[in-house]
Amino acid sequence: MPSDHEPSSHALPDRSESWSGNPIWRLYTTYGAGRRYAVVGAVATVLGRAFGLIPAFVIGLTVDAIFLAERSYALPFVPDRLVPNTDVGLLYLSIAILLGAAAVGAVASWVEDWGWSVFAQRVQRNLRVDAYERLQDLELAYFTGQRTGDLMSVLNNDVNALETFLRDGLSATLWVLATVVGIGVILVGLNAPLAAVTLLPIPVLAAFTLLFTRLIEPRYLSIREEIGDLNSRLENNVSGIEVIKSESAEQFETERVAEASDAYLVANLSAIKIRITYFPGLNVISGIGFAITFLVGGLWVLGQPPFGLTGTLTPGAFVTFVIYAQQFLWPIIRLGDAVDDYERAKAAGSRVQGVLLRTPAVLDRPDARPLKMIEGAVTYDAVRFAYSGEPVLTDVDFAVDGGETVGVVGPTGAGKSTLLKLLPRLYDPDEGAVRIDGQDVRDVTLRSLRRSVGYVSQEPFLFFGTVRENIRYGTFDASDDEVERAARRAQAHEFVENLPDGYDTMIGERGVKLSGGQRQRLALARTMLKDPAILVLDEATSAVDTETEALIQTQLAEFAADRTTFVIAHRLSTVRTADRILVLDDGRVTEDGTHEALLETEGLYANFWRVQTGDIASLPRAFIERALRRQAVVGADDGADEGRAN
Numbered sequence: 078m079p080s081d082h083e084p085s086s087h088a089l090p091d092r093s094e095s096w097s098g099n100p101i102w103r104l105y106t107t108y109g110a111g112r113r114y115a116v117v118g119a120v121a122t123v124l125g126r127a128f129g130l131i132p133a134f135v136i137g138l139t140v141d142a143i144f145l146a147e148r149s150y151a152l153p154f155v156p157d158r159l160v161p162n163t164d165v166g167l168l169y170l171s172i173a174i175l176l177g178a179a180a181v182g183a184v185a186s187w188v189e190d191w192g193w194s195v196f197a198q199r200v201q202r203n204l205r206v207d208a209y210e211r212l213q214d215l216e217l218a219y220f221t222g223q224r225t226g227d228l229m230s231v232l233n234n235d236v237n238a239l240e241t242f243l244r245d246g247l248s249a250t251l252w253v254l255a256t257v258v259g260i261g262v263i264l265v266g267l268n269a270p271l272a273a274v275t276l277l278p279i280p281v282l283a284a285f286t287l288l289f290t291r292l293i294e295p296r297y298l299s300i301r302e303e304i305g306d307l308n309s310r311l312e313n314n315v316s317g318i319e320v321i322k323s324e325s326a327e328q329f330e331t332e333r334v335a336e337a338s339d340a341y342l343v344a345n346l347s348a349i350k351i352r353i354t355y356f357p358g359l360n361v362i363s364g365i366g367f368a369i370t371f372l373v374g375g376l377w378v379l380g381q382p383p384f385g386l387t388g389t390l391t392p393g394a395f396v397t398f399v400i401y402a403q404q405f406l407w408p409i410i411r412l413g414d415a416v417d418d419y420e421r422a423k424a425a426g427s428r429v430q431g432v433l434l435r436t437p438a439v440l441d442r443p444d445a446r447p448l449k450m451i452e453g454a455v456t457y458d459a460v461r462f463a464y465s466g467e468p469v470l471t472d473v474d475f476a477v478d479g480g481e482t483v484g485v486v487g488p489t490g491a492g493k494s495t496l497l498k499l500l501p502r503l504y505d506p507d508e509g510a511v512r513i514d515g516q517d518v519r520d521v522t523l524r525s526l527r528r529s530v531g532y533v534s535q536e537p538f539l540f541f542g543t544v545r546e547n548i549r550y551g552t553f554d555a556s557d558d559e560v561e562r563a564a565r566r567a568q569a570h571e572f573v574e575n576l577p578d579g580y581d582t583m584i585g586e587r588g589v590k591l592s593g594g595q596r597q598r599l600a601l602a603r604t605m606l607k608d609p610a611i612l613v614l615d616e617a618t619s620a621v622d623t624e625t626e627a628l629i630q631t632q633l634a635e636f637a638a639d640r641t642t643f644v645i646a647h648r649l650s651t652v653r654t655a656d657r658i659l660v661l662d663d664g665r666v667t668e669d670g671t672h673e674a675l676l677e678t679e680g681l682y683a684n685f686w687r688v689q690t691g692d693i694a695s696l697p698r699a700f701i702e703r704a705l706r707r708q709a710v711v712g713a714d715d716g717a718d719e720g721r722a723n
């Protein structure tokens with residue numbers, strides 16, 4: 078079995094492939110590297126089946142040769158000299174063959190399960206790792222447009238459905254084929270016309286199964302969608318449990334979960350109705366087939382063969398026919414299961430493929446080179462950007478010299494975060510270009526770009542793990558001393574030291590045990606440890622108290638002195654000392670200058686300053702009216718931001 082860290086032995090599927098054709102086949106051709114295990118499983122399946130068919134044949138032979146003396150005891154592939162010449166000796170031989178067949182069958186069954194399971198588990202492992210790798214390569218916009226639960230269900234349920242089919246479905250299909258072919262060959266050898274009667278239900282069963290697949294396929298697709306919905310709801314609620322509790326929304330959420338569960342139930346029931354009709358249908362068809370074999374064979378043994386059939390049918394051969402005809406039932410039910418697994422796997426396969434083959438909107442160009450950082454000058458050149466529809470940034474033009482500290486301020490929703498997310502290519506502009514030291518960020522490798530740009534967001538994400546692991550995240554080779562130094566600079570060291578296990582304290586899945594300000598300081602420490610040439614602080618200290626912020630500012634001033642730094646802030650004291658301040662309003666840079674210069678301009682910045690220094694009385698009427706209008710718009714878009722400053 079592969080270890081957890083076994084490197085994939087296959088290349089990731091080519092994104093430029095066209096995705097027509099059967100998704101399971103495509104996935105098999107890409108991920109079937111462990112098919113030698115499947116081959117072992119397949120050989121064991123066929124061998125097990127061959128030995129499983131021996132008893133019915135030997136019982137028939139024993140009846141005819143020993144009890145009725147109607148034919149000689151002739152075993153295929155066994156020389157006559159090895160066959161005893163007394164009836165009791167022959168009986169012992171029959172029993173020995175039956176026991177031997179059972180023993181070989183048991184060993185074959187073990188090997189069969191082992192081979193198919195190892196094969197399917199390896200496919201599952203590689204497919205999941207690749208699907209995850211491809212998923213995380215996709216652009217940020219893909220994730221914001223998808224629900225987490227949906228993505229989780231692709232990586233979990235869908236990958237598992239494929240594993241189930243490869244483990245059980247494929248082996249069952251082969252098992253059925255081996256059984257039908259094996260029984261067919263033996264029966265034709267014993268009595269061809271009666272064999273034709275016994276095998277008659279097979280085409281009928283095939284047609285019935287085809288009808289089943291047509292009916293069930295769309296239902297399985299909708300089950301997959303509903304389970305995605307349900308997972309999303311559950312995931313969302315577990316993450317938002319604090320809000321649910323504080324808003325006493327338990328009843329409301331239970332109802333929403335019930336609704337999603339109802340939809341899943343309805344989708345499942347619709348498939349179940351088809352499935353539970355299918356299996357009895359199979360039984361009825363094979364039961365009728367069995368009855369016909371019994372009737373024709375029975376009449377024949379009685380010397381009255383119907384339909385003008387001629388020749389003789391010995392009672393022993395009839396017993397063999399009857400046992401085999403009954404044995405059809407199991408393979409057919411297994412076939413039903415296999416078809417069922419196949420349909421689920423096909424629905425799952427097309428969703429997994431959707432992730433595997435999706436081309437990221439933001440990716441390295443074929444000729445991308447590492448970023449050559451010279452002084453860290455940043456230029457935005459006629460940049461336009463929209464998430465979808467409404468433009469968020471319009472004709473943004475500015476140039477920042479290497480080493481400058483630039484404050485970015487503006488009303489909520491003006492596009493400040495968006496503006497700076499274009500720098501590490503979390504999004505690409507629709508028009509214009511963002512350049513670092515003259516190089517378009519789209520022409521350099523993402524890896525080198527993102528190593529050079531440190532982005533500390535307003536709501537930092539902490540991973541489940543220790544404080545140390547969280548600070549070291551991204552700079553995995555940093556020493557403990559370096560981690561501590563970064564924490565000191567971010568004013569995090571003291572509170573970390575006071576945690577129960579200091580730097581080794583485990584923090585919750587999203588750092589829930591830490592305050593907002595503490596989380597921000599850890600995120601800041603993480604970026605300081607990374608030591609990027611360009612630093613973007615997006616409201617990175619907004620949750621920190623003013624006293625701690627003042628301490629952070631002193632450290633930051635030193636840290637930012639020799640690197641280009643952008644500081645997005647609502648609290649203007651945070652950017653007051655910046656070399657330059659850009660004012661963004663409605664997606665455009667409307668003011669650009671030092672704090673003093675902007676105050677003199679008497680524009681938006683000067684009014685913000687008045688608000689923050691409590692000089693409300695001298696605010697121009699137009700500013701207040703505009704702010705009220707903007708609040709109405711932003712409030713309609715995003716109620717959470719309503720109470721913010723500015």
Ligand SMILES: Nc1ncnc2c1ncn2[C@@H]1O[C@H](COP(=O)(O)OP(=O)(O)OP(=O)(O)O)[C@@H](O)[C@H]1O
Nearest residue numbers: 221464469488489490491492493494495496714718
């Ligand atoms: N992922 C997204 N998908 C779609 N629209 C978005 C997305 N992120 C932001 N927006 C929209 O883009 C606009 C600008 O958002 P942005 O976060 O850049 O503003 P901001 O100036 O940083 O605001 P704030 O001061 O409130 O943080 C807003 O109207 C917002 O609703």
